[in-house]
Amino acid sequence: MxxxxxxxxxxxxxxxxxxxxxxxxxxxLFISILIAPIAVSLYRSTFDWNGFxxxxxxxxxxYKELFTNGSIKFxxxxxxxxxxxxxxxxxxxxxxxxxxxxxxxxxKFDRAFLSVYFMPVLISTVVIGQLWLKIYNxxxxxxxxxxxxxxxxxWTHVWxxxxxxxxxxxxxxxxxxxxxxxxxxxxxxxxxxxxxLREAAMLDGxxxxxxxxxxxxxxxxxxxxxxxxxxVTGSLKAYDLVRILTEGGPFQSTEVPSTLxxxxxxxxxxxxxxxTISVMLIALCFAFALLITAAFREKDE
Amino acid sequence: xxxxxxxxxxxxxxxxxxxxxxxxVFWALVNIFPIYFMFTFSLKSNxxxxxxxxxxxxxxxxWSNFTTALNTGNMGLYFLNSLLxxxxxxxxxxxxAMMATYAITRIKWRFSKLTNAFFMLGLTIxxxxxxxPVYVVLSKxxxxxxxxxxxxxxxxxxxxxxxxxCTGFMVEIPYALDEAARIDGCGLAETxxxxxxxxxxxxxxxxxxxxxxxxxxxxxxxxxxISDSAHRTLPVGIKALSGQHTTEWGPIGAALVIxxxxxxxxxxxxSRKIQExxxxxxxxx
Numbered sequence: 001m002x003x004x005x006x007x008x009x010x011x012x013x014x015x016x017x018x019x020x021x022x023x024x025x026x027x028x029l030f031i032s033i034l035i036a037p038i039a040v041s042l043y044r045s046t047f048d049w050n051g052f053x054x055x056x057x058x059x060x061x062x063y064k065e066l067f068t069n070g071s072i073k074f075x076x077x078x079x080x081x082x083x084x085x086x087x088x089x090x091x092x093x094x095x096x097x098x099x100x101x102x103x104x105x106x107x108k109f110d111r112a113f114l115s116v117y118f119m120p121v122l123i124s125t126v127v128i129g130q131l132w133l134k135i136y137n138x139x140x141x142x143x144x145x146x147x148x149x150x151x152x153x154x155w156t157h158v159w160x161x162x163x164x165x166x167x168x169x170x171x172x173x174x175x176x177x178x179x180x181x182x183x184x185x186x187x188x189x190x191x192x193x194x195x196x197l198r199e200a201a202m203l204d205g206x207x208x209x210x211x212x213x214x215x216x217x218x219x220x221x222x223x224x225x226x227x228x229x230x231x232v233t234g235s236l237k238a239y240d241l242v243r244i245l246t247e248g249g250p251f252q253s254t255e256v257p258s259t260l261x262x263x264x265x266x267x268x269x270x271x272x273x274x275x276t277i278s279v280m281l282i283a284l285c286f287a288f289a290l291l292i293t294a295a296f297r298e299k300d301e
Numbered sequence: 302x303x304x305x306x307x308x309x310x311x312x313x314x315x316x317x318x319x320x321x322x323x324x325x326v327f328w329a330l331v332n333i334f335p336i337y338f339m340f341t342f343s344l345k346s347n348x349x350x351x352x353x354x355x356x357x358x359x360x361x362x363x364w365s366n367f368t369t370a371l372n373t374g375n376m377g378l379y380f381l382n383s384l385l386x387x388x389x390x391x392x393x394x395x396x397x398a399m400m401a402t403y404a405i406t407r408i409k410w411r412f413s414k415l416t417n418a419f420f421m422l423g424l425t426i427x428x429x430x431x432x433x434p435v436y437v438v439l440s441k442x443x444x445x446x447x448x449x450x451x452x453x454x455x456x457x458x459x460x461x462x463x464x465x466x467c468t469g470f471m472v473e474i475p476y477a478l479d480e481a482a483r484i485d486g487c488g489l490a491e492t493x494x495x496x497x498x499x500x501x502x503x504x505x506x507x508x509x510x511x512x513x514x515x516x517x518x519x520x521x522x523x524x525x526x527i528s529d530s531a532h533r534t535l536p537v538g539i540k541a542l543s544g545q546h547t548t549e550w551g552p553i554g555a556a557l558v559i560x561x562x563x564x565x566x567x568x569x570x571x572s573r574k575i576q577e578x579x580x581x582x583x584x585x586x
Contacts, residue, residue: 018489019404023416026401026460029394033457034423037431044433051437099328102321115572116329119336122564122575124518126536127557130543131335134342134550140351142338180332181579188580226583237427240520244540258429262525265436274433282430289425 038282044275051271062276074277077255084171084256085235092175093227096182101212103183104190114187118180125177129244132173136160136245160246166254174241178234182227189220225296232292233285257281339561343367343554350550366551367559370542374552375530376559379538383560386448386534387516390455391509397456398463398508399501403493405464406471407479417468423461432525439526446529454522459512466511466581470504471497507578510571517564535560 045062049055066074099117103110120128135142136159144156159169193216201211217224239258242248248255248263255263257277264274342350343366344359354360371377405417435454439445474497482492520536527533533541542556568575 015408015410015489019408019410021490022400022404022408022493025393025397026420026464029397029453029457030420030423030460033435033454034426034431037434038426040434041430051440102325107321107325113325113329114576115568116332118572118576118579119332119565119568121579122514122568123336123561124520124536124564126518126520126539127339127561128335130539130553130557131339133543134338140355140550142355145355176331184576184579185583223583230583233425233427237429239429240536243520243524258521261429261432262521265433265525271433271437278430278433281427285425285427 038278041275041278041282044272045279047272047275048270049272049275050269051265055272058272062273063280066273066276066280072273073252073255073260074257074280076252077257077260080167080254081235081238081256083167084174084238085232087171087175088178088231088235089228092179093182093224093231096179096227097186097217097224099179099183100186100190101216103187104193104212104216105208114184118184120177120179121181121184123177125240126244128173128177129241132169132241133160133245136169161250163250163253166246166250170242170245170254173245174235174238178231182231185223185227186220189223190216193219221296221300225292228296229289229292232288236281236284236288336561336565339554339557342550343558345551345554347549347551363551366555369549369552370555370559374538374542374546374556375533376535376538376542376556378531379533379535380559382448382532383517383534386451386455387513389448389452390459390516391512393452393456394459394463394512395505395508398460398467399498399504400493401460402464402467402471403497406468407476407493407497408489417464420461420464423458424465428458428521432522436525445526446532448532450526450532451519451523451534454526455516455519459515462511462515462582463508466508466578467501467504469581470501470507474500506571506574507581510567510575510578511582513567514564 044055046057046059047055048058048061066072103114107113138144138156138158138161141159143159147153147155157165159165197215198211201215202208206214237258238256239262242254242256242259246254248259257280261274261277261281264270264277338356341356341359344362344364345354345366346361346363349360401416401420405413405420431454436445439450444450478496478500479492482496487495518536519534520540523534523537524540527537530538530541539553539556539560543553546552
């Protein structure tokens with residue numbers, strides 16, 4: 001009995017060690033690069049800190065300043081990412097859904113269409129941004145030249161350099177690039193709807209749109225939820241296209257939280273405030289993810 | 302069979318159908334055009350681009366744009382840097398993810414579910430979350446401007462998704478195999494290396510594709526952490542090049558093509574696989 005027990009104990013210890021060793025590389029990476037830095041950010045967000053000295057503890061002053069000091073432009077940045085989120089949810093996703101539903105009807109060449117629509121997702125946002133810069137270029141860009149060619153000269157703009165059009169110039173490529181991504185997710189769901197179900201509904205006299213509306217969309221709702229979460233958190237995290245297209249300008253009108261974060265480090269040496277923006281970003285991402293999940297659950301009931 | 306019956310019985314609306322096809326083709330053109338535009342202007346001179354031939358095929362195929370991008374633009378070096386960083390980051394995160402997934406899904410212990418949930422936090426945590434502390438620590442350790450400055454964070458950020466995808470594959474492997482191995486005297490570690498790992502080959506490409514895109518295209522960390530030109534990756538290199546050649550479009554176009562063609566070639570041959578890996582990564586998350 002006793003021998004059996006110690007035997008079991010040694011195998012348990014051996015098992016424990018094996019589990020630990022197998023988890024070690026992953027945990028080491030994950031904790032050192034993601035989890036510990038968040039804790040440090042949280043701690044440092046309560047400091048006035050230039051990154052190298054000890055810094056002074058100032059409690060929640062950074063958070064207060066973030067929302068009240070207009071020269072930091074955090075409210076502008078937040079407003080911009082919310083606007084981006086709005087267009088993502090109410091323009092990008094419905095468009096993705098439409099494409100997914102149409103491809104779900106299995107038109108000819110559906111595979112080819114799908115593959116083409118998904119292509120922009122794979123290309124680096126830096127490349128996409130450079131291409132759009134060539135489209136927006138005020139002198140030689142395709143957009144202005146097209147407008148001139150069709151006689152709409154008064155519509156031409158210095159697209160990314162004009163306060164009135166700069167934000168729109170960032171939103172359009174961002175929304176466009178990821179239409180294919182959401183389409184693919186939704187299409188995977190649409191394809192999962194059984195043909196029998198569709199046929200049965202159509203024999204009952206439902207039109208194709210009715211089938212989509214009352215059968216397909218309810219089935220793929222969990223996927224739509226995921227898409228909404230990705231679209232909103234993705235908008236909060238936006239960085240690449242802003243950096244490439246406008247650098248946050250003109251007059252900081254297109255700043256987003258991530259570009260402000262970078263400015264805090266490199267232009268202002270305010271690492272404490274940078275940490276505060278990090279913390280706000282994480283908090284907002286989680287808050288929106290929970291909120292959206294709750295909203296979908298509410299609707300179900 | 303089934304599709305045809307649906308189409309024929311109820312889809313007797315030719316006008317609707319034509320509108321649908323026009324729309325689908327139009328949207329396909331919208332998505333192909335930027336890539337076509339990129340390839341053509343990479344081979345043109347400024348005179349052609351700014352002149353009458355904006356969107357046509359190049360009249361003189363100006364391959365010198367590519368030599369300019371490779372020589373004065375250093376795109377060759379940046380390409381190799383990107384390749385090195387991407388391959389190593391994929392390798393590291395793949396090994397770490399396979400091992401962690403094995404411990405989570407195939408060994409029975411009390412906190413396996415909790416550990417999995419812990420790793421899945423990484424799917425929601427934005428990359429920006431860690432940038433300040435990681436930057437400060439790396440600069441204090443004089444660890445900026447090295448390859449590992451990017452490789453380690455990229456591996457960490459690819460990890461959660463890799464574990465998620467690996468889990469999907471690993472639970473499909475019959476558990477009877479583990480038991481049989483145990484009866485034959487294989488330990489847990491041995492079972493992993495000799496039985497499970499060889500069966501995870503299909504997961505390798507799915508995980509690899511996803512991580513490849515994430516690392517190859519990553520811009521924010523690379524832009525913040527790498528300031529010397531010797532270690533730049535392609536996205537940062539392109540930004541630098543476009544700063545130098547604001548007036549010359551051809552070499553920039555060439556640089557964009559250099560940065561994009563590996564992805565497009567992958568996509569040409571593995572489109573289904575790539576799409577599947579995106580679906581695997583999102584539908585369960």
